[in-house]
Amino acid sequence: MFEHPESRSLPRRGPARGTSDDCMRIDELLEAFVDDELSAAERSLVDVHLATCAHCASQLSLAQRVRGSLRELPAQAFPPSLLPTDVKTDAGDVRARRGERSREDTRRSVVSLRGWRPWRSKRHAGGSPNGRRGGRLSGKPSGKPSGSPPAWAATAIAAGLVAVLAAGLFLRPATPVPSHDVAQAEAEVKLALAYLGRIGERTGSIVAQDVLEERVAAPIARSVQRVLKPTAGTTQDGGP
Amino acid sequence: MESVDYQQLVSEHRDRIFTFAFYTLRHREDAEDVTQDVLIRLWNHRQRLDGDRVGAWLSRVTRNACYDVSRRRRVRNAVHPSDPEPQLERATCVEPTPDRSAEAAEFRRNLESALRDMSEPYRSIVIMREIQGASYQEIAEALERPLNTVKVYLHRARRMLRHALAEEEAHVRAS
Numbered sequence A: 001m002f003e004h005p006e007s008r009s010l011p012r013r014g015p016a017r018g019t020s021d022d023c024m025r026i027d028e029l030l031e032a033f034v035d036d037e038l039s040a041a042e043r044s045l046v047d048v049h050l051a052t053c054a055h056c057a058s059q060l061s062l063a064q065r066v067r068g069s070l071r072e073l074p075a076q077a078f079p080p081s082l083l084p085t086d087v088k089t090d091a092g093d094v095r096a097r098r099g100e101r102s103r104e105d106t107r108r109s110v111v112s113l114r115g116w117r118p119w120r121s122k123r124h125a126g127g128s129p130n131g132r133r134g135g136r137l138s139g140k141p142s143g144k145p146s147g148s149p150p151a152w153a154a155t156a157i158a159a160g161l162v163a164v165l166a167a168g169l170f171l172r173p174a175t176p177v178p179s180h181d182v183a184q185a186e187a188e189v190k191l192a193l194a195y196l197g198r199i200g201e202r203t204g205s206i207v208a209q210d211v212l213e214e215r216v217a218a219p220i221a222r223s224v225q226r227v228l229k230p231t232a233g234t235t236q237d238g239g240p
Numbered sequence B: 001m002e003s004v005d006y007q008q009l010v011s012e013h014r015d016r017i018f019t020f021a022f023y024t025l026r027h028r029e030d031a032e033d034v035t036q037d038v039l040i041r042l043w044n045h046r047q048r049l050d051g052d053r054v055g056a057w058l059s060r061v062t063r064n065a066c067y068d069v070s071r072r073r074r075v076r077n078a079v080h081p082s083d084p085e086p087q088l089e090r091a092t093c094v095e096p097t098p099d100r101s102a103e104a105a106e107f108r109r110n111l112e113s114a115l116r117d118m119s120e121p122y123r124s125i126v127i128m129r130e131i132q133g134a135s136y137q138e139i140a141e142a143l144e145r146p147l148n149t150v151k152v153y154l155h156r157a158r159r160m161l162r163h164a165l166a167e168e169e170a171h172v173r174a175s
Helices: A021-034 A040-052 A054-072 A085-098 A103-116 A134-138 A151-170 A179-201 A209-228 B003-025 B028-044 B051-079 B102-117 B122-131 B136-143 B147-174
Strands: none
Touching: A021 A040, A021 A054, A021 B147, A040 A054, A054 B102, A054 B122, A054 B147, A151 A179, A151 A209, A179 A209, B003 B028, B003 B051, B003 B122, B028 B051, B051 B136, B102 B122, B102 B147, B122 B136, B122 B147, B136 B147
């Protein structure tokens, strides 16, 4: 797996055979020899040794084969269907029409680009809201049967909960509610909105299910439950 | 940088970004996610980037994004050890064909495995230099290391691959 630079020391393995000092020295020069990056003196040293050492000659052959095979590994093509096509139409066309790029163009383009991202949790969701990934994925079974929901879905759920809470707070003015509960609910709404903002900034990043439930959904649900449940005869903290 | 330039940059670099991510993560969908992330970052930073160094910047951002994905994999595996490991993919078809012997296919498979198991920064350097054909200068800028260090690391990395393949071959012969 991927490791941070310098997190692992280089294994200093030598050749399996040909363990003379000369062979070990030549072994360290073979890759530079293959790349033709040795000085004339070093190249001459390697040439002389290779003429008399079958093991190092075979290692040279292997070094050449490794380099050749690496260069034959195919470049991978990024699927065009995953490209942000909205950016082309929005920013390009608008700018061409107006002859300049306005702040509004930039904003629209960014929004379009961000909108391109959320369905990328396709292998968990099994498709996309706009169908761009659905066809390909439907034919390719996912390696993981379950996982985090797409970011747009999580955001939509959280936004819905916030809306319900807001309705509970502001559309029921006649219900007496303890002021500290209101303050707490307001604080939790702010927290939820802050998380939504964060999610919006990182639209498309995988939002952990447990984080959403613990830090957004659960507090909001508790607040909704508390607010919608009338507290008879109490309008002040600690009141009778 | 104008939007047209952005599209041009995407056309020029998207496969390169994806190739690096694929060979680093060995998982196609993770590599697609990383590529999308990097293209979004390119869009967000398009006004501030130096046109001559976009390639190195993209390589650096891609590498960091791959590192983040690997880290999330490790965390996920630690939290949910029962979840199956993602299936690592190979870049090439290793089925023997008339023009590719079984021995050559086996060699290619062992080479890919050795590359996958290689530590950083050696793997990144090999991918950038040998598979993507990047210049030493570009690699040095991407990894923020001196150019001579990159050369030494590349040769060291290929030597590690060579020794790993020689060991594998010796093991097969012995068995």
